Amino acid sequence: xxxxxxxxxxxxxxxxxxxxxxxxxxxxxxxxxxxxxxxxxxxxxxxxxxxxxxxxxxxxxxxxxxxxxxxxxxxxxxxxxxxxxxxxxxxxxxxxxxxxxxx
Amino acid sequence: xxxxxxxxxxxxxxxxxxxxxxxxxxxxxxxxxxxxxxxxxxxxxxxxxxxxxxxxxxxxxxxxxxxxxxxxxxxxxxxxxxxxxxxxxxxxxxxxxxxxxxxxxxxxxxxxxxxxxxxxxxxxxxxxxxxxxxxxxxxxxxxxxxxxxxxxxxxxxxxxxxxxxxxxxxxxxxxxxxxxxxxxxxxxxxxxxxxxxxxxxxxxxxxxxxxxxxxxxxxxxxxxxxxxxxxxxxxxxxxxxxxxxxxxxxxxxxxxxxxxxxxxxxxxxxxxxxxxxxxxxxxxxxxxxxxxxxxxxxxxxxxxxxxxxxxxxxxxxxxxxxxxxxxxxxxxxxxxxxxxxxxxxxxxxxxxxxxxxxxxxxxx
Numbered sequence: 400x401x402x403x404x405x406x407x408x409x410x411x412x413x414x415x416x417x418x419x420x421x422x423x424x425x426x427x428x429x430x431x432x433x434x435x436x437x438x439x440x441x442x443x444x445x446x447x448x449x450x451x452x453x454x455x456x457x458x459x460x461x462x463x464x465x466x467x468x469x470x471x472x473x474x475x476x477x478x479x480x481x482x483x484x485x486x487x488x489x490x491x492x493x494x495x496x497x498x499x500x501x502x
Numbered sequence: 503x504x505x506x507x508x509x510x511x512x513x514x515x516x517x518x519x520x521x522x523x524x525x526x527x528x529x530x531x532x533x534x535x536x537x538x539x540x541x542x543x544x545x546x547x548x549x550x551x552x553x554x555x556x557x558x559x560x561x562x563x564x565x566x567x568x569x570x571x572x573x574x575x576x577x578x579x580x581x582x583x584x585x586x587x588x589x590x591x592x593x594x595x596x597x598x599x600x601x602x603x604x605x606x607x608x609x610x611x612x613x614x615x616x617x618x619x620x621x622x623x624x625x626x627x628x629x630x631x632x633x634x635x636x637x638x639x640x641x642x643x644x645x646x647x648x649x650x651x652x653x654x655x656x657x658x659x660x661x662x663x664x665x666x667x668x669x670x671x672x673x674x675x676x677x678x679x680x681x682x683x684x685x686x687x688x689x690x691x692x693x694x695x696x697x698x699x700x701x702x703x704x705x706x707x708x709x710x711x712x713x714x715x716x717x718x719x720x721x722x723x724x725x726x727x728x729x730x731x732x733x734x735x736x737x738x739x740x741x742x743x744x745x746x747x748x749x750x751x752x753x754x755x756x757x758x759x760x761x762x763x764x765x766x767x768x769x770x771x772x773x774x775x776x777x778x779x780x781x782x783x784x785x786x787x788x789x790x791x792x793x794x795x796x797x798x799x800x801x802x803x804x805x806x807x808x809x810x811x812x813x814x815x816x817x818x819x820x821x822x823x824x825x826x827x828x829x830x831x832x833x834x835x836x837x838x839x840x841x842x843x844x845x846x847x848x849x850x851x852x853x854x855x856x857x858x859x860x861x862x863x864x865x866x
Binding site: 410412413414416422451453454455457458471472474476479480481482483484486490491493494 | 535585586587588589597599603604605606607620622623625626627629630713754756757758759761762767768769770771775776
């Protein structure tokens, strides 16, 4: 079967699919001193997309563990905050108006 | 909208919790984002193991029907296609978005989070190609939606999910080219492994996937043998012509609602990752918020139902629907049942994990 003969070591792969952040970018962020999941998230946007890190958080955590030597138990998951599912601000504004009218 | 007990998630844990609480007279409201209730039960067309009182010999799908029927009899309110986009006031209110695109605040006195788990990803060159999907997602596609995702499949991971889904792929008419595992031994139960071995699926331990290739979709994969350090041994690569790669490398608790509500979490590898701490009553570090099922440690549907029952009993007691003594008695029964489920040789890890979790709860 024909295919390109590029080895996996040379390939940079996407880890955060929502924000298209690659493994290299994550590793660079850790190299620059990002030693918590939150700091890597903030500097690279990995985990800030539609799925809010549900897919990539574990992958990033493992790289962080391997690069810093910190066990997973010593890492804190990034701050979890709403909205947990994509929601239009318009919908929330409508609800806000309803609440205001009732008052 | 007002309720006494809100339950997020209508899988085995959520439904079992609802039934226990509703039996005592509690007004129960279940919220689930899926179009159908039952969580993963309705795609489990295989029979459960264990003893009879743990529903052994019954298929997941039939357990699902039974639980739903009971919920209906007890007037449990179930909102489907409804998303919880926020948890407010220490779990005393939820922000809901309904299927018809309206939002609503649900005020509740107690909250049970039974949000389940999510499949773990595995990153390798080509993992974002169409054709790479979770084994659980594959099972949903096949058994619920009656869609076969491909014809020639590589299964990555030989835990029970990987083995069972391999078998079901065969039943559905696909060809499973191989099931591989990076560990030197098969992860799941012998009974499931034997079933697929008898049907000729090679199980390759100490093997990993190096890459998937194809332009717009998976056309093949390169697998290779690994040494004791889990690194690829050169010259052991081989190319498989396949169109689908199923990833079955475990599950992680979906704990973000609990985390955002302020429930303290701890990383316990045996339970699948970051898990909300809870006591024996399934109550988290935030009073009035309970957890049950995979969200507080990935186990089986049978353990999820027992934990669900305990959380339902605890919530009913704290709402004043059950006398202390009666609640204690009921919980003791359920706890014994849970201990029995966790006494098996395959549950040693989760038993250890649960002990750690409860110990840590009492330290904070």
